[in-house]
Amino acid sequence: MNIFWKELRDYRKPFIVWSLSIGILLFSSMVKYDTLTKGGLGITKMVEAFPATIQAIFGMNGLDIGTVSGYYGVNVLFVMLMLAVQAGLMGAQLVAKEEVDKTSEFLHVKPRSRTRILSEKILAGLTIVVLLAVVTVVLSFIAVMQFIAPQEIAHILLLFGGAYAMVQLVFYGIGVCFGAALSAPKHAAKLIALTVFASYLLYVLINIQPAFDWAKPLTPFMYFDARDVLAQGALSAGYTILAGAIIVGSVLFAYARYTLRDLKT
Amino acid sequence: MNVYKKELRFMKSTMLLWVVALGLVMVMFTALYPAFSNDVETSKRLLEQFPPQIRHMLGLSLSVFFTYLGFYAYIFSYITLAGGVMAMNMGLVMLAREQQAKTTDFLLTKPVTRTKLFGAKLAAVVSALVGVWSVYVLMAYGAAKLFGAGTIDSEKYLVLNGVFLLLLIWFMALGMLVSQLLHKIKSVPALSLSFVFGLFVVGLISALIGEEKMRFLSPFKYVVYTDYVANGTIDVPYVWLAVASSVAMIVAAYVVYVRRDVKAVV
Numbered sequence: 001m002n003i004f005w006k007e008l009r010d011y012r013k014p015f016i017v018w019s020l021s022i023g024i025l026l027f028s029s030m031v032k033y034d035t036l037t038k039g040g041l042g043i044t045k046m047v048e049a050f051p052a053t054i055q056a057i058f059g060m061n062g063l064d065i066g067t068v069s070g071y072y073g074v075n076v077l078f079v080m081l082m083l084a085v086q087a088g089l090m091g092a093q094l095v096a097k098e099e100v101d102k103t104s105e106f107l108h109v110k111p112r113s114r115t116r117i118l119s120e121k122i123l124a125g126l127t128i129v130v131l132l133a134v135v136t137v138v139l140s141f142i143a144v145m146q147f148i149a150p151q152e153i154a155h156i157l158l159l160f161g162g163a164y165a166m167v168q169l170v171f172y173g174i175g176v177c178f179g180a181a182l183s184a185p186k187h188a189a190k191l192i193a194l195t196v197f198a199s200y201l202l203y204v205l206i207n208i209q210p211a212f213d214w215a216k217p218l219t220p221f222m223y224f225d226a227r228d229v230l231a232q233g234a235l236s237a238g239y240t241i242l243a244g245a246i247i248v249g250s251v252l253f254a255y256a257r258y259t260l261r262d263l264k265t
Numbered sequence: 266m267n268v269y270k271k272e273l274r275f276m277k278s279t280m281l282l283w284v285v286a287l288g289l290v291m292v293m294f295t296a297l298y299p300a301f302s303n304d305v306e307t308s309k310r311l312l313e314q315f316p317p318q319i320r321h322m323l324g325l326s327l328s329v330f331f332t333y334l335g336f337y338a339y340i341f342s343y344i345t346l347a348g349g350v351m352a353m354n355m356g357l358v359m360l361a362r363e364q365q366a367k368t369t370d371f372l373l374t375k376p377v378t379r380t381k382l383f384g385a386k387l388a389a390v391v392s393a394l395v396g397v398w399s400v401y402v403l404m405a406y407g408a409a410k411l412f413g414a415g416t417i418d419s420e421k422y423l424v425l426n427g428v429f430l431l432l433l434i435w436f437m438a439l440g441m442l443v444s445q446l447l448h449k450i451k452s453v454p455a456l457s458l459s460f461v462f463g464l465f466v467v468g469l470i471s472a473l474i475g476e477e478k479m480r481f482l483s484p485f486k487y488v489v490y491t492d493y494v495a496n497g498t499i500d501v502p503y504v505w506l507a508v509a510s511s512v513a514m515i516v517a518a519y520v521v522y523v524r525r526d527v528k529a530v531v
Contacts, residue, residue: 021463025466025467025470028470028474028476028479029470029473029474031474032473032474032475032476049311050304050307050308050311051304051307051308052304053297053300053301053304054304054305054308054330057330057336057339074473075470075473078466078469078470081462081466082462082463082466085458085459085462086459089452089454089455089458089459093451093452093455097451097452100452101451189452189453189454189455190454192454193350193454193455193457193458196458196462197347197350197458201290201293201343204343205293205294205297208297208301209297209300211300
């Protein structure tokens with residue numbers, strides 16, 4: 001398990017930085033909840049009659065910022081974006097960095113099979129991803145505690161926690177796949193950056209133009225959109241399966257390629 | 266001049282890729298304009314059924330979005346986001362290129378001072394950014410005309426895009442500074458994406474909570490595009506802040522660069 005512990009140690013600092021930034025953002029946003037609730041709700045209701053494009057441009061997203069859960073829901077996308085950046089890039093770098101830093105020869109002469117190396121790396125990343133999701137949920141609890149009794153919001157925050165973890169894992173899985181499967185692993189980080197970026201833009205486009213609804217499965221940010229999660233009180237089963245399939249598929253592909261391909265030296 | 270030319274040659278394919286990327290993002294959004302102007306008509310009709318006071322309140326803010334520039338000001342946030350990543354990438358790579366290729370000692374043994382190297386590299390990246398930016402502005406204008414934007418207030422259009430150039434320079438400066446503060450750049454996209462998306466999210470949250478102090482932290486919100494299109498107002502202190510902080514970051518990067526201990530390649 002040397003590789004596992006080494007990777008965990010390497011990602012300790014970034015993990016702390018990401019936890020802190022997410023915490024600061026959540027707190028500074030939730031702190032303002034009180035002042036926003038006064039007035040303004042009548043207009044929200046009226047704007048609902050307008051076409052989707054106009055609503056999107058007005059920043060209306062079908063969430064009622066007059067309730068704690070709705071207000072927290074607005075922040076869900078921001079948190080997801082940051083978690084996706086972290087998970088995707090970590091996944092891509094975990095495997096690709098050996099070849100980029102020219103340390104793969106050093107690593108691969110050790111008596112460890114490629115499968116073993118990849119497994120330990122994936123497991124280390126998985127640990128970080130899950131820990132970060134847990135930290136985010138705990139921080140969210142603390143941030144909303146002053147406005148609502150914990151038992152009233154626990155269910156929703158746990159749901160969002162599940163949503164974060166799924167979105168993180170999708171990007172993590174794709175990242176690992178790029179890092180392990182590409183024959184030019186130095187492009188892995190670039191490609192996952194592009195994937196996160198394109199997914200976010202597609203999310204925005206679908207919100208502005210309902211005619212693009214068919215593209216929802218293409219952007220993980222849409223899978224567990226705060227509006228749907230709050231409306232249904234559950235994570236969409238269909239998208240959970242799709243997310244699971246993407247994760248398993250990309251990890252399997254990563255194994256298949258990494259154990260066979262030529263490593264860059 | 267050698268370094269300047271060489272740097273530009275290095276960046277040629279990057280520039281081309283970014284022109285294509287920015288163009289794609291811009292066209293995707295601009296293509297929604299015809300549908301948007303239809304929705305505006307519907308909204309106007311809806312508005313007529315509202316009580317007069319509300320109509321007045323909503324009508325004022327809606328009228329901003331009824332023009333092409335109002336729509337552009339909205340999609341502009343996403344274009345600046347992409348541009349920010351580009352500029353920060355270029356800034357990060359600019360001074361670290363030799364370090365990554367392990368050719369620093371080769372370059373520094375040439376009879377050129379570090380100050381001159383810094384100047385030539387900076388000039389090259391600024392030229393690259395201005396180049397991509399100019400092509401973008403022309404493309405965006407063409408696309409607007411193509412998708413039926415009608416007459417565009419050219420002064421506001423240029424000022425808005427001028428803000429884009431300022432943002433590009435700001436993120437380039439940030440990239441330069443970060444590249445000099447770190448011992449080694451492990452991954453350019455990881456750094457630029459974390460910083461640019463992080464600052465973008467800070468901007469989104471500052472808009473949500475309406476907190477001036479937080480707006481100060483995100484260059485994406487130094488100029489509020491919709492406010493500018495609606496009332497022609499720009500918060501001048503914030504523009505100065507952007508200029509001053511860019512200069513400060515470039516100077517700081519310079520100070521580190523000329524004193525930096527360069528490890529020899531063994």
